[in-house]
Amino acid sequence: MLETLAIKSDLERFNGWRSAFKDFDIHVLDWDQVTDKSQIDYALVWDPGPGVLTEFANLKIIFSVGAGLDHLKGENILPPGIPVVRMVEDGLTAGMVEYVLYTVLRFHRFMPQYERDKQNKVWRELVQIPASKRTVGILGLGVLGGNCAKTLVQLGFNVAGWSRTPKQLPGVGCYHGAAGLDHVLAMSEILVCLLPLTHQTQHLVNAETLAKLPKGACFINAGRGACQVESDLIAALDSDHLAGAALDVYEFEPLSPKSPVWTHPKIYFTPHIASMVHPDTSAIHVYDNIVRHRNNQALTHLADMDAGY
């Protein structure tokens, strides 16, 4: 008998998921159509809430619809002992590489200054800095940070990255731990945050860490908003210690109408769209792990819920 994958998604998205799985030997069910929870083998979910997954008595794997796992943290959300697999898929990675490249190049090529100059009818040529003379720091050298680092290296940037455990990536200066962070901050003219939100990374980008960046640096956050203290970031922009920021994620989402971010002239805003999960490419990753499970093979991209990512 075919196993069943229940998908928690809105109807429009569910139709996309169903079509993405159509060539795979797995029965796909919309979450709202589940009548017998004991018949569900796998769950692909975003934000299931407390006490929901615990009712599925025969679950074998929980797949996160997102790369981030914040939606699976908290009391009584995850049933004990069931493996959780993060979303790692080519479409999501490609989207993040595009976003990071776009925002890095925007700051690197002084686009915010030219946009202001146009408003003020100022003709001014700023001296172009070669990529090889520009250091981009990346906090988080995982799937997304690592791929962004690789692309920036290919473009000739000097790239320094920071991770929790020691890493080696071709052409990238790799640092870890507290001393490593200071080193990366001190070098980064453009700092990109691609960290997951954990107890260790919460509010990591604050007045103290921002002060360690070179004057005139720019900050990009496409990881999680609660990794930054927004009021400290705004203070650093207002004092001209930072030249600009591109934020895709915020401490509280959706951003409150009262947030100073909306009107801040030095903040480039996007509403958590840096990268999105694509059903077609995600289905390949999910199905691959289902087959691995069937064959008693190790799963890929297993989450470590104790570490928080």
Ligand code: NAP
């Ligand atoms: P990942 O592969 O798990 O990579 C996480 C990286 O962060 C790893 O390099 C890890 O270090 C590092 N890290 C974790 N805790 C750390 C700490 N305390 N100190 C230093 N480094 C630490 O995750 P990913 O797939 O790249 O995704 C990263 C995050 O991007 C997700 O968690 C999600 O929040 C965010 N995201 C945002 C969007 C968007 O649209 N804005 C889209 C997708 C994902 P190790 O290598 O040593 O483990």
Ligand code: GLV
């Ligand atoms: C998006 O933010 C994700 O975690 O995939």
